[in-house]
Amino acid sequence: MVKICCIGAGYVGGPTMAVIALKCPSVEVAVVDISVPRIAAWNSDQLPIYEPGLDGVVKQCRGKNLFFSTDVEKHVSEADIVFVSVNTPTKTRGLGAGKAADLTYWESAARMIADVSKSDKIVVEKSTVPVKTAEAIEKILTHNSKGIKFQILSNPEFLAEGTAISDLFNPDRVLIGGRETPEGQKAIQALKDVYAQWVPEDRILTTNLWSAELSKLAANAFLAQRISSVNAMSALCEATGANVKQVSFAVGTDTRIGPKFLNASVGFGGSCFQKDILNLVYICECNGLPEVAEYWKQVIKINDYQKNRFVNRVVASMFNTVSNKKIAILGFAFKKDTGDTRETPAIDVCKGLLGDKARLSIYDPQVTEDQIQRDLTMNKFDWDHPLHLQPMSPTTVKQVSVVWDAYEATKDAHGVCILTEWDEFKDLDFQRIYDNMQKPAFVFDGRNIIDVDKLREIGFIVYSIGKPLDPWLKDMPAVA
Numbered sequence: 001m002v003k004i005c006c007i008g009a010g011y012v013g014g015p016t017m018a019v020i021a022l023k024c025p026s027v028e029v030a031v032v033d034i035s036v037p038r039i040a041a042w043n044s045d046q047l048p049i050y051e052p053g054l055d056g057v058v059k060q061c062r063g064k065n066l067f068f069s070t071d072v073e074k075h076v077s078e079a080d081i082v083f084v085s086v087n088t089p090t091k092t093r094g095l096g097a098g099k100a101a102d103l104t105y106w107e108s109a110a111r112m113i114a115d116v117s118k119s120d121k122i123v124v125e126k127s128t129v130p131v132k133t134a135e136a137i138e139k140i141l142t143h144n145s146k147g148i149k150f151q152i153l154s155n156p157e158f159l160a161e162g163t164a165i166s167d168l169f170n171p172d173r174v175l176i177g178g179r180e181t182p183e184g185q186k187a188i189q190a191l192k193d194v195y196a197q198w199v200p201e202d203r204i205l206t207t208n209l210w211s212a213e214l215s216k217l218a219a220n221a222f223l224a225q226r227i228s229s230v231n232a233m234s235a236l237c238e239a240t241g242a243n244v245k246q247v248s249f250a251v252g253t254d255t256r257i258g259p260k261f262l263n264a265s266v267g268f269g270g271s272c273f274q275k276d277i278l279n280l281v282y283i284c285e286c287n288g289l290p291e292v293a294e295y296w297k298q299v300i301k302i303n304d305y306q307k308n309r310f311v312n313r314v315v316a317s318m319f320n321t322v323s324n325k326k327i328a329i330l331g332f333a334f335k336k337d338t339g340d341t342r343e344t345p346a347i348d349v350c351k352g353l354l355g356d357k358a359r360l361s362i363y364d365p366q367v368t369e370d371q372i373q374r375d376l377t378m379n380k381f382d383w384d385h386p387l388h389l390q391p392m393s394p395t396t397v398k399q400v401s402v403v404w405d406a407y408e409a410t411k412d413a414h415g416v417c418i419l420t421e422w423d424e425f426k427d428l429d430f431q432r433i434y435d436n437m438q439k440p441a442f443v444f445d446g447r448n449i450i451d452v453d454k455l456r457e458i459g460f461i462v463y464s465i466g467k468p469l470d471p472w473l474k475d476m477p478a479v480a
């Protein structure tokens with residue numbers, strides 16, 4: 001029986017291993033983590049991450065061929081294939097600060113694998129990693145191997161949160177990079193045999209190590225670039241009276257461009273896009289390619305511009321001050337169908353409004369008060385460390401209250417900001433919300449999900465990204 005161990009029971013490791021266990025009954029899968037509460041949650045009815053369909057998959061396999069454990073060393077030493085899916089934060093000090101990845105957790109995982117191994121192993125990098133990680137890990141393993149042979153593979157994960165299970169069941173492609181030696185090719189084949197149990201062979205692509213790593217960065221950079229492109233257009237639409245939805249639809253019907261990832265928004269978030277682009281920028285700079293680095297930096301700059309622009313629209317519309325006004329924030333997660341808040345645009349928007357002394361009442365169906373308070377007090381990039389090493393938030397932001405209902409959040413509010421496209425927000429009774437708000441009542445839709453005409457009929461002053469402006473907003477400055 002093939003034994004797989006995955007180090008890191010997070011958003012990538014957990015769902016990916018659960019699906020491997022489901023699809024490969026003859027493989028034994030152990031998911032290990034240093035975080036005791038995280039493993040306890042994986043072994044309970046309340047899984048540590050919210051992902052549609054995940055519960056069912058875990059319930060079918062847990063205790064049969066899927067195990068969650070904190071006994072990292074035991075499971076690593078017994079495994080034939082070790083996936084590594086640990087945190088790779090952005091460095092905040094020293095060489096490459098603000099761009100380069102901090103490989104502390106990766107390096108300690110690699111050293112531990114070398115220490116505890118008694119048999120040959122395939123080591124697979126799974127989490128989003130910076131460039132050339134595989135090469136670095138290979139060096140650590142081979143220098144400490146005591147004669148044991150390690151083969152390194154790069155098998156980047158392309159799942160998106162909120163649709164992780166269907167992405168894993170039916171991936172566009174599985175990418176496996178390895179050394180072009182006979183041993184490297186044998187390792188690639190061993191991992192291919194696992195995926196081939198449910199993924200059609202023609203969707204399993206094999207490359208060299210570095211191409212696999214770079215493909216992941218490139219794919220995420222291309223996706224993020226589409227969003228920044230349409231967000232840049234949204235600013236032009238507002239300035240000229242075009243409608244970004246109509247523009248992006250027209251653009252996306254060109255089969256060479258395609259319709260996906262063209263929704264204008266308050267900005268992209270998530271653990272990957274910004275981090276991967278920063279890594280790409282760093283490697284370009286290190287390789288003497290400042291023009292290429294500058295090109296990709298713009299994708300992040302436009303994303304920051306979009307978040308700022310949104311805050312400025314809110315403040316400018318409300319007579320240039322939100323001081324002591326109640327603003328309802330609907331949605332805090334970085335996208336719908338996840339409780340994940342890593343790099344969510346809501347953090348920057350809320351911080352911007354708090355900077356103007358607003359009082360915030362926040363509602364998100366999946367994000368806890370503790371998480372929101374943490375996010376609003378944490379320093380940039382601190383989120384990407386194992387939970388027990390993250391700074392606790394002894395100070396809570398007093399002007400922020402977190403409630404469990406959209407009607408409660410909007411009661412007596414001066415304005416409403418929609419920051420996540422949760423389906424339930426489309427069905428809200430906006431007449432009821434309007435009746436219970438201060439007047440004039442404002443709605444700022446950062447996700448373009450509401451019916452603008454209907455809300456204007458009710459009496460709201462409405463701003464919806466990239467849509468023709470309400471006469472109220474026309475002469476207000478959009479950028480500070």
Ligand code: UDX
Pocket residue numbers: 157158159160161162220223227260261262263264265266267268269270271272273334335336
């Ligand atoms: C992304 C990649 O899609 C995935 O392949 C990779 O493995 C990890 O990074 P994820 O971050 O989970 O996945 O979500 P994604 O659906 O890509 O959304 C990222 C952000 O872009 C979200 O904040 C989303 O709201 C935003 N977005 C997406 C838009 O603003 N407009 C769009 O048209 C699409």
Ligand code: ADP
Pocket residue numbers: 007008009010011012013032033034035038072085086087105108109127128271386387
């Ligand atoms: P991702 O989104 O890439 O899955 P997460 O932050 O959700 O990232 O998960 C990474 C996990 O890796 C965390 O649960 C963290 O506790 C775990 N981890 C970090 N370092 C180690 C290590 N050396 N050994 C075991 N687990 C680790």
